[in-house]
Amino acid sequence: MNRSKAMPLFPHPALLLTRGREKALVIADLHIGWEMALSEQGIHIPSQTGRFLERVLGLIRAHSPSLLILLGDVKHTIAKAEMAEWRDVPEFFEALKRSVREVILVPGNHDGGIDPLLPSGIRVMGASGMRLWGRYGLFHGHAWPGPDLLECDLLVMAHMHPTVSLSDPLGFRIVQQVWVRGKCDRGRLREGVGERCEGRGKAGDLDCLIMPSFNDFLGGQSINREDFGEREYIGPILRSRSMELGGSDVYMLDGTYLGKAKALIRSD
Numbered sequence: 001m002n003r004s005k006a007m008p009l010f011p012h013p014a015l016l017l018t019r020g021r022e023k024a025l026v027i028a029d030l031h032i033g034w035e036m037a038l039s040e041q042g043i044h045i046p047s048q049t050g051r052f053l054e055r056v057l058g059l060i061r062a063h064s065p066s067l068l069i070l071l072g073d074v075k076h077t078i079a080k081a082e083m084a085e086w087r088d089v090p091e092f093f094e095a096l097k098r099s100v101r102e103v104i105l106v107p108g109n110h111d112g113g114i115d116p117l118l119p120s121g122i123r124v125m126g127a128s129g130m131r132l133w134g135r136y137g138l139f140h141g142h143a144w145p146g147p148d149l150l151e152c153d154l155l156v157m158a159h160m161h162p163t164v165s166l167s168d169p170l171g172f173r174i175v176q177q178v179w180v181r182g183k184c185d186r187g188r189l190r191e192g193v194g195e196r197c198e199g200r201g202k203a204g205d206l207d208c209l210i211m212p213s214f215n216d217f218l219g220g221q222s223i224n225r226e227d228f229g230e231r232e233y234i235g236p237i238l239r240s241r242s243m244e245l246g247g248s249d250v251y252m253l254d255g256t257y258l259g260k261a262k263a264l265i266r267s268d
């Protein structure tokens with residue numbers, strides 16, 4: 001039987017897809033080199049790449065996936081590679097290659113110029129993403145998914161680095177990374193993806209999961225600001241309102257269910 005499931009690995013910002021004995025580990029938005037970009041502004045944070053690598057390797061040891069899928073924005077600098085990225089990115093991929101059968105990169109908007117940094121044997125997909133086991137549509141989220149992905153049961157995207165902002169009566173404010181799970185309108189997605197979708201089939205809504213960034217230093221887009229609904233979210237899926245964000249379920253990294261996004265809206 002072809003039973004498969006998608007399971008966030010709470011408290012880690014990582015997703016495990018399984019089909020029978022096959023497993024794929026999905027992580028997104030590492031933004032290797034982010035600290036280096038910050039140092040240009042005089043803020044010095046030690047390189048986090050080693051720490052991220054240890055966390056990924058720990059997950060690989062714990063779950064033994066045969067596939068590791070990096071869902072975009074492995075590196076930070078857009079369209080080029082900074083000096084430190086020339087060192088960190090290849091080392092990172094070499095270590096991953098040694099610990100898992102196959103490493104796949106689904107590129108994000110920050111992955112321009114990454115090719116020369118990749119060791120041989122890393123599979124690089126297009127920005128329109130990939131379909132896994134017929135059922136899962138994986139893409140970064142800065143571009144429309146390919147038409148094939150609309151025939152899946154679950155779309156998994158990143159790019160937004162979703163967060164929720166909460167404050168207590170004294171005004172202390174916390175920002176937490178979250179998982180967002182909601183529905184996408186297949187009709188709207190097809191309109192966006194365009195004529196390549198003509199003649200294709202499945203009807204009804206499509207489940208969509210927005211992953212938190214694996215890099216825990218990064219900021220992200222708050223899903224519960226007051227101007228929720230009017231403001232511009234990033235990526236064509238949210239901009240086109242193909243995904244109904246307000247009715248989406250929001251979970252903290254540890255798995256705590258916070259409720260529907262629209263019930264979390266706050267004003268400051």
Ligand SMILES: [Mn+2]
Pocket residue numbers: 029031072073108110159160161
């Ligand atoms: Mn990103």
